[in-house]
Amino acid sequence: MAAHSDPHYDGLGHHISPVRVYWLVFAALLVFTGLTYAVSFAKLGPASLPVAMLVACIKATLVCTFFMHLKYDERFNLLVFVSSLFFMAVFFGFTMLDVASRALVDPIEGYGVYEQYNPPAAPAEAAPAEAAPAADEAPAAGH
Amino acid sequence: MSDSHAAHGHADAPGNNSPFFQHHFVTMTQQASAAKLGMWLFLVQEVLFFSGLFMFYIIFRYLHPDTMLWASEHLLDKTMGGINTVVLLFSSVTMALAVRAGQVGNKQHQVTYLAITIVCACIFLCVKYVEYSHKFHMGALPGHFYSYAGNIPGEPQTFFALYFCLTGLHGIHVIAGIIALLWLMKRSARGDFGPTYYAPLELTGLYWHLVDLVWIFLFPLLYLIH
Structure with a gap:
């Protein structure tokens, strides 16, 4: 069997990655982990979540490509795996469409979201304290 | 056994003389x-299983x-989480190298790398134990078990339900992985795996990487x- 004499393939004709590749990928994973850890201390505000998720996706891709051998595997296995990500996106996407918009039709079931569309209690309670200045400015705004 | 395989007309194909070759395959x-396809289908199920909690x-x-x-800033220790990340990534390399040792038929390396992987998994669980016991002591627990004295805005008891569900389910997967790895180590030591038969190593590897x-x-x- 010719396959046995070739150091790049095992007895089943599957690719054997050099040991060096595994350690290089590990080094890259460590660098990205350090990066995401360091970035978490920099106050990026709203950008911190997309940055952290981008780094996590890069790390996940490295693991899938080299450790899980998807680079050398049958394409069908890649398709199977990516299909799970697709259905996960459908799950997340449609659920969030519901959660984020339910308050438009139902203030009780839309708990926690309803307030974003209808800021209720806070202005109502604050009104007595600021009644005087509000009264002064109201006519001005009217004219 | 080899006679029945010869009837396939593929008796000379690599690995078909292996005692682990099943008669219904060519x-x-x-x-x-x-x-491997079966394992990938299982991993798809795992992704969707976890996606409920991510939702x-x-x-x-x-x-x-x-x-x-x-809650994240005050009650979760970034350094502990970071250490666990590095430990788990390292265990993933050693797992991948154990599979590679199976491909090249190096029994000694298979057992060594599997042992390192198991040790890493145990370190991961020890760090988790320290984190969990810290939260148990503070009463940072789910639902009506919640008794933390600090004033956390919103619904901290629900946050800790989320935290314990996510990390707990992941921890259960780590424990299941350790059991599978111990079984693999026994089989590796027995010399079951070589260039034409290393599927159990490879499939457990896929699980461990997930x-x-x-x-x-x-x-x-x-x-x-943040």
Whole structure:
């Protein structure tokens, strides 16, 4: 069997990655982990979540490509795996469409979201304290 | 046994003289590829299984971003999470190298790398134990078990339900992985695996990398919030 004499393939004709590749990928994973850890201390505000998720996706891709051998595997296995990500996106996407918009039709079931569309209690309670200045400015705004 | 295989007309295909070759497959390559497809289908199920809890995370973060931020910053230790990330990544390399040792038929390396992987998994669980007991002592627990004295905005008891569900389910996967790895170590030591038969090593490897993948997302989502 010719396959046995070739150091790049095992007895089943599957690719054997050099040991060096595994350690290089590990080094890259460590660098990205350090990066995401360091970035978490920099106050990026709203950008911190997309940055952290981008780094996590890069790390996940490295693991899938080299450790899980998807680079050398049958394409069908890649398709199977990516299909799970697709259905996960459908799950997340449609659920969030519901959660984020339910308050438009139902203030009780839309708990926690309803307030974003209808800021209720806070202005109502604050009104007595600021009644005087509000009264002064109201006519001005009217004219 | 080899007689029945000879009847296939593929008796000379690599691995078809292996005692682990099952009679309903034509070649060992076909057997391995069928097994791997089955494993990938299982991993798809795992992704969707975990995605239910990630959905919980997304909705909770959407409704209570302040609770998430406060609890993560004050009650989760980034350094502990970071150490666990490195430990798990390292265990993923050693797992991949154990599979490679199976491909090249190096028994000694298989056993060594599997042992290192198991040790890493145990270190991971020890760090988790320290983190969990810290939270138990503070009363930072789910639902009506919640008795933490600090004033956390929003719904901290729900945050800790989320935290313990996500990390707990992941931890159960780590424990299941350790059991599978111990079984593999026994088989490796017996010399079951070689260049034409290493499917159990490879499939457990795929599972172990998925456990690593889940943690790659859990770590920034739970520990590194700003």
